[in-house]
Amino acid sequence: MRTHTTRTTTRLALTLTLTTALFAAGCGGEKAEDGIGTKPRDRDTSSPSDSRAQQVADAWDGSKAAEAYRSGYYPMGDAAPSPSKGFHSDDDKTAYMLENYVLRGELPTTAPEEGQAKWEGGESLTLPLLDARQTYAALDRVDSPKDPHLTVTSAKLGEMTIATSRGPATVPAWLFTLEGYDEPLRRVAFEPSNLPKPPIGSAAEGRTTRDGLEQLGQLVEVSEDGRSVTVVAYHGSCDDGPAVDALETDGSVVLSASIVGGDTGAICTSDLRGEKVTVKLDRPLGDRVLLDAFMGRPLPNE
Incomplete structure (x- = not known):
């Protein structure tokens, strides 16, 4: 070794x-x-x-x-990366850092039960898929309208690429529309696989x-x-x-x-x-x- x-x-x-x-x-x-x-x-x-x-x-x-x-599926990148063009204001950036969002719209109520993580070498893994509300709950950790926040108005199911322990993977993601932004905020629709029991x-x-x-x-x-x-x-x-x-x-x-x-x-x-x-x-x-x-x-x- x-x-x-x-x-x-x-x-x-x-x-x-x-x-x-x-x-x-x-x-x-x-x-x-x-x-x-x-x-x-x-x-x-x-x-x-x-x-x-x-x-x-x-x-x-x-x-x-x-x-x-x-x-397994073990992400090593940000599950909700910031918009590629950045934020419009310091308040919006602060809201993203604090994970503070406000929902003003309807989220989809149906979604597939499973999705696939796909790697470049052709390997794939089928995992339970989080629905839009579950994914939004993972995204919004604060939900404080009085503090700097980003407003979500809708969502649709799409894909994103994320770094994992097995290399880059294409995975299902919910694309959340942010008020005032042309680019949606992506959030992975998977939870990581359960960790194996450590040998130490x-x-x-x-x-x-x-x-x-x-x-x-x-x-x-x-x-x-x-x-x-x-x-x-x-x-x-x-x-x-x-x-x-x-x-x-x-x-x-x-x-x-x-x-x-x-x-x-x-x-x-x-x-x-x-x-x-x-x-x-x-x-x-x-x-x-x-x-x-x-x-x-x-x-x-x-």
Whole structure:
């Protein structure tokens, strides 16, 4: 088994403070504003975190769980990407980030029970299809007309392409008409497949191990060429931010998150900040399983 550990991360420096209100609204750090910064990182390659990453890689590589994962539908892109021409105003962009929509129209009441995810190599997978109202509920996490919002007036069933663990897939999507926009907002009409039982358990209870390994948030995106992945990592207000390292093998990429500066393994205040971190890989991700070293399982996309 060939392994390689990536040590340099590109940090998206504008953080999102995850307040209680945003948690209640279901809004994570995945749609935070982006700023670019670079923070090189030096660590002892024999650290406990590296040992944990290797244990996770060894458990997953060649396992039945990895085989099952490669046969399912696991999105690695945005289920509801923003319009290609952007938003008309800062308020509209904020509404999209907060996932705040208002329905002023009728949604279709009928839909097929199943749909197909289709990959470029000819493979396909039949999955239960979410109807228009179920998909709208997944899109609208806030439903607060008094705050910045986007207005949905109608919807129809169509298709979209999304990055998955098996490469780009064409999948059914509901196309929601937004008031004031010519381009509909697409939202995938599938739920991800159920994850297989991980062959290794979590590193610890809570969010942090004694040696400072942190639980990651969600996967934000995989670059088009597969040479980098962007994830949400957490930190507090009295440190230098998060860092994420990657252990690469032929079958997996294991990401280990930690906090730079401050007290090892501790967040100094009660505010938990989610920050986008982009990790450069040695080679394209391909169909390798992307794993969180802390949890010992694939990163969630939502």
